[in-house]
Amino acid sequence: MHTPDASDHYFTARPASADERRSVAVQIAGRDVTVETAGGVFSPDHVDLGTQVLLRTVPGPPATGDLLDLGCGWGPVGLTLALSAPDARVWAVDVNERALDLVRRNAARLGASNLVAARPEEVPADVRFATVWSNPPVRIGKPALHALLADWLPRLAPDGDAWLVVGKNLGADPLQRWLASDAPDGAGLGLSVERVASAKGFRVLRVRR
Template sequence: MTDQYFSEQPGSASDPVSFRLEVGGVALDLTTDAGVFSRGRLDKGTRVLLTHAPEPAEGDLLDLGCGYGPIALWLAAQRPGATVWAVDVNDRALDLVRANAAAARLSNVRVCRPDEVPDDVRFTQLWSNPPIRSGKAALHELLLRWLPRVDGPSYLVVSKNLGSDSLARWLAEQGHPTTRLSSNAGFRVLAVERSETVA
C-alpha cells in the first residue's frame, strides 16, 4: 500500500464523510476523509481506549498520532482547562483536526506536526491509538521519542492480534513499567509509566 494513513501527503483523492462521536457523555460531529485512519467512523480501538482508560488529567495532554482528532477532541471536551496537543505527520489529518475543533468550538486544542511541538513542553499524560502498521521499528522510535516527555501515565490501545502483549514487554524492557488496564473487543488498554531512569 502506497497511501497509508501515516503518510505525510495522502495520495488518495479527498472524499469527506462526517459522523457523530458519542462516548462518555461527549457528543461531537466530526469530519473524516480518505487517506486518514478510520474514515467515517470511530474505530473499535479508540472507542475501547476512551471507554476504559482512567479520567483524563489537567495540564498539557498529548494525542500522539491524532488522525482526524477523535481522542484529542474528546480530551478537550472533557477537560476544557487543559491544553491538548494533537500531533500527526499526516497533513490532511491535521487540517481535519483544526476544522473539527473549530466546529466544536474547542479552543484548547493545539494542532501540529511532531517537529512543531516546542521542546520545553512537557505532558501530564499521553493518549494514543498508535500507528502499529507503520512497522515495529518506526513504532518503537516514535514511543522512545515521546514517552520521556510525559510526567504521568501514558495510555495506549493496541490490538491483541497486532502485538499488544509483546509491546508491553518491550516497553518494560525500556524502563517503562506497563500495566494492562483492560482487554475488550480484542484490544488491550496499556498504562505506561514514566521511565525509572528519568530523573
C-alpha cells in the same frame, strides 16, 4: 522517528477538499456531535473499535497541563481530551497533513479552542505531558513504532502516565514486554507498564515513569 512517504497509509500531504470531506455523526466526550472526516485518514467513517476501547477504559484526564494525543487522525481522542479538560492544553499530533486539517476543523466546530494540532517537530521540546492517550500506528512496523514511543514517552511529566491501546493480534503483548524491559534499558525511561484492560481483541496499557 518514522519518516513517512507518499505511499504510507498514515501520510497524506494534501488536506481534503470540500468535495472530499464528509460529515459523520459520532459521540465525543459523551456528546452526540457531527465531525468532518475524509478518505486518507485512519477510520474515516466512525470511531474505530480500538479507540472506543481506550476511551471506555481511561479515567478522566488531568484538568490542567499539557495533554497529548499521539497519532490523532481526525481527532476522536484529542477532541475527547480537549472537551473533557477545557483548562488543559491538548496537543493533537500526526504526520498526516489531511488529519491535522480535519482535527483543526473539528476542534473549531466543537468549540475546543484548547486543542493544538501539530506535526511532531512543531511541539516545543521542553513541553512535558501530564498524560498521553494514543491508539498508536502499529502498522508502520515495529522498529518505527518503537522509535516513535521512545521519542515521546520520555516527555511524560514525573507523575504523568500514558494510555496505549493495541490489538492483541497486532503485537500488544510483545509491545508491553518491550516497554517494560528493553525500552528502559535502551533509553533510560524507567517505565512501569501494566495491562489495565483487555476487550474485543485489544489491550490497554498504562505506562508510568
